[in-house]
Amino acid sequence: MISTLHIKNIGIIDDLTIDLNSGLNILTGETGAGKTLIIDSLSIIAGGRFSKEMIRKGQNHSFVEIAMYLPNDDMSIDGNVIVSREIYDNGRNLCKINGRLVTVTELKNYMNSVLNIHGQLDNQNLLNNEMHIKYLDSFAGEKLQQLKMKYRELFTKYNILKTELKNNYGDEKEKQRKLDLLQYQLNEINEANIKVGEDEELEEQKRIINNSEKLSKSLNEADVKIGEEALDAISMGIKNLEKIENINERYSSTLNSLKSIYYDMQEISRDINSYKDDVIFNEEDIIKIENRLDLIYSLKRKYGNTLEEILKYKNEIENEIDKIQNIDEHNNKLKEELEIIENSMLELCSKINIIRTKYSRELSDKINKELVDLEMPNAVFSVKVSKIQEKEFNKNGLDNIEFMITTNIGEDMKPLTKIASGGEMSRIMLAIKTILSNVDYVSTLVFDEIDTGISGKAAKAVGEKLKKISSNHQVIVVTHQASIAAKGDYNYYIYKETENNKTTTRIKLLNNEETIREIARISTGNITEISLKHAMELREAI
Numbered sequence: 042m043i044s045t046l047h048i049k050n051i052g053i054i055d056d057l058t059i060d061l062n063s064g065l066n067i068l069t070g071e072t073g074a075g076k077t078l079i080i081d082s083l084s085i086i087a088g089g090r091f092s093k094e095m096i097r098k099g100q101n102h103s104f105v106e107i108a109m110y111l112p113n114d115d116m117s118i119d120g121n122v123i124v125s126r127e128i129y130d131n132g133r134n135l136c137k138i139n140g141r142l143v144t145v146t147e148l149k150n151y152m153n154s155v156l157n158i159h160g161q162l163d164n165q166n167l168l169n170n171e172m173h174i175k176y177l178d179s180f181a182g183e184k185l186q187q188l189k190m191k192y193r194e195l196f197t198k199y200n201i202l203k204t205e206l207k208n209n210y211g212d213e214k215e216k217q218r219k220l221d222l223l224q225y226q227l228n229e230i231n232e233a234n235i236k237v238g239e240d241e242e243l244e245e246q247k248r249i250i251n252n253s254e255k256l257s258k259s260l261n262e263a264d265v266k267i268g269e270e271a272l273d274a275i276s277m278g279i280k281n282l283e284k285i286e287n288i289n290e291r292y293s294s295t296l297n298s299l300k301s302i303y304y305d306m307q308e309i310s311r312d313i314n315s316y317k318d319d320v321i322f323n324e325e326d327i328i329k330i331e332n333r334l335d336l337i338y339s340l341k342r343k344y345g346n347t348l349e350e351i352l353k354y355k356n357e358i359e360n361e362i363d364k365i366q367n368i369d370e371h372n373n374k375l376k377e378e379l380e381i382i383e384n385s386m387l388e389l390c391s392k393i394n395i396i397r398t399k400y401s402r403e404l405s406d407k408i409n410k411e412l413v414d415l416e417m418p419n420a421v422f423s424v425k426v427s428k429i430q431e432k433e434f435n436k437n438g439l440d441n442i443e444f445m446i447t448t449n450i451g452e453d454m455k456p457l458t459k460i461a462s463g464g465e466m467s468r469i470m471l472a473i474k475t476i477l478s479n480v481d482y483v484s485t486l487v488f489d490e491i492d493t494g495i496s497g498k499a500a501k502a503v504g505e506k507l508k509k510i511s512s513n514h515q516v517i518v519v520t521h522q523a524s525i526a527a528k529g530d531y532n533y534y535i536y537k538e539t540e541n542n543k544t545t546t547r548i549k550l551l552n553n554e555e556t557i558r559e560i561a562r563i564s565t566g567n568i569t570e571i572s573l574k575h576a577m578e579l580r581e582a583i
Contacts, residue, residue, distance in 0.1 A: 042110055042484050042515035043156075049104040050097040051085075052078040053537060055545040065511035067529030068519045069559055074535045075546030076519045080158065080489045083107075083517075086126050087156050088149025093130045102129040109155065111484065116151070124152070158487040159474055167444065167466055167473075168458045174442040177424055179477055181400040185393060192389045192438060195382050199434065202379045209372050216365060223362050230344065230355045233336055237348050240337050246330050267310050275303045383432065390439040394428065397440055401426045404476065411472035416502040417465065420448045422472075464494030471503060475510055485515040492522045504528040523564035527579035532556040556580070 046059040054075055070076050085091050086105045096103050104127045112120035116138055126148065127135040136148040143151070178185055282296040337348070345351040364371060401424035408422045423445040431439070444457040448465060457469070471491060478486060488507065492500055504525035510516055511530065520526055532551045537544050551559060560576035561568045 043107050043517075044110055045106075045108040046079070046082065047104075047106040048079070048082045050100040051082055051095055051103045051105070052097065053544050053546050054078050054082075055097065055543075057546055057548060059533065059548055060550070061515070061517065062531045063511075063515050064530035065508055065528060066515070066517045067526050067532045068517065068535060069521070069526050069532065069563055070535030071537075074537045076535050077489070078546065079535070079548075080487060080519060083156065083487055084158055085128070086124060086148075087152040087158060088136075088145055089158075091128050093128075093132070096128075096130055102127055104128075109484075111155065114155075124148070155483065156485045156487065157474070157478070157483045159470065159489065159491060167470055170441075170443055170458070173424070173444050174437050174440070176473055176477065177397060177401060177404060177426075177442050178437075180404045180480055181396055182480065185396045185400075188389055188393050188396070189438075192386060192393065193436060195386050195389070196434060196436060199379065199382050199386060202375055202382065206372060206375050206379070209368055209375070216368065220362065220365050223358050223365070226344070227355065227358045227362065230340065230351060230358075233340055235337065235340065235348050235351065237352070240334070240348060243330055243334050243337070247334065263313050267306060267313065272303065272306055272310065275299060275306060279303060386434060387432075387439075390434075393438050394426070394440055397442070398426050401442070407476050408469070408472045411475055411506070412468065414502060414506060415468040415472060416499040417448065417468060419450050420446060420465070421454065422446050422469070423454055464499060467491055467493050467495060468499065468503065471506060475506060478510060478514060483514070485517065486510065487517045489519045491518065492520050492525055496522065500524045521563060523560045523576065524579055526556075526560050526563060527576070527582070529556070532559060534559055553580075 042063050043061050046061060048054050048057045048059075050056075052075065057075075057079075059079070068076055068079065081095065082105045085103075086107055091103070104125070106123065106125040109122045109124070110120050111117050111122050114120075114122060116122055118139060123137075123139055125135075125137045126145075134145055136143050136145055138148070138151060178189065279296065279299055282292055282299065286293040286296050340351050341347070344354045405423045409420070412418075412420045412422060425443045425445050427441045427443075429435075429439050429441050433439070445454040446457050446469070447454050467490070471488075474486065474488075491503060491507075495503060500522040501524040504522070504527065507516055507518055507525065508528040518525065518529075526532060532555075534549045534551055534555070535546060536549070537546050539545075549555075557573060557576045557580055558568055560579060561572035564575055564579075565572040
């Protein structure tokens, strides 16, 4: 259960802390005081959507935090769990569970097992047939969920195979068109006869060509200086040292060093001469290099950014051509596999249908009993299970689920979407919530707008039902009905104050006398002796 709710900077809420309790917690107050903002805050901490317009004026973030006591929860520390969510006007979210950062999705998944909020959207869900199957399947329990998990694994494979078959050139003209295109691409790459690294070598040759005049001039000058002048000078030096090498060992050593230099210079001279040969190009060589590079650039634009990628694409083309040429054999294997999966899915759908049919009757009976308690004694509710066309598989199998109802004796059953009024819808939703809460235990249930369109005996019945649910769950209810407020174990009054030209929401836990005065206020709009007496009667009838 939630023990404390802390809210900062949401709407007109500045900084609000609410200490909640087990049992039935009733929230009342004047219109615009902030009751809806409290429910919105619970929705935010449950991972719901948040709009930056909800941030209090003048602030850059909102903050919601709850402390819960969940003794059997794996995330708890000695049964205590603290969950927080901080949202900034730039969209940044900080979600934490007991100090550990989590994503909004992780927060939502965790809170789904802790907190269930009933609002106007739930009534709208009753008008959506897709939600009917979710309610029934939740009621049916674990065995059905396991079968659905197996079915959905097969359903995923089934869709993959169907898509692959659809894309496998089933049309002969399309197959030939694709084959011609691939063959053209393969021939173009093969005829180019490219080699990895070839483009880099050609680029190097192109650079040399573009600088050939500069290279030729520099190499010629270097050849003259080294091959003629430098070598002649060193040769003369060698001859002169040879004349005196026997006089002193130092002359002999220097002579040897000079000869070594001479031989090195000869090697350098030969290299320079070979470089001169490399920069001699004719017009035909230049055109050939340019054309080859143009071809390579054209292939890169079509098939890959590098020669390696082009060759990789060539292998892919060859594999796809082989696949198309042998497509019939491949498709036959896919069809065989698809048939096996279809048969398994049909078997699972049959088992799922049996379970749904069984639990549809049980759910119908339970809801009808709840509706009697909720002052709808003439209503007959039924969960209709019908099969859709064979092999028209969807994510839920082959069943169509629709809630049917008649609210008056002698009338035919009709879809819920065409019959129920707002007040009836609220009570039907409460009946479903009551039943599902007993099957799939959630510690805290929140009800907003549950008293829409009801009053009198119906409102009293709703209050009694909420009281009954609160014996096993923490229940938080926002209400405008005196007969519902009278059932509260803890009654809170929400009001607003204005200080320094700023309006903010306040909350007060009422004692018994204050609770009676609040019940009297919402009963008639004024606190009079008659309304107080009526409030005490309602309170004593708990």
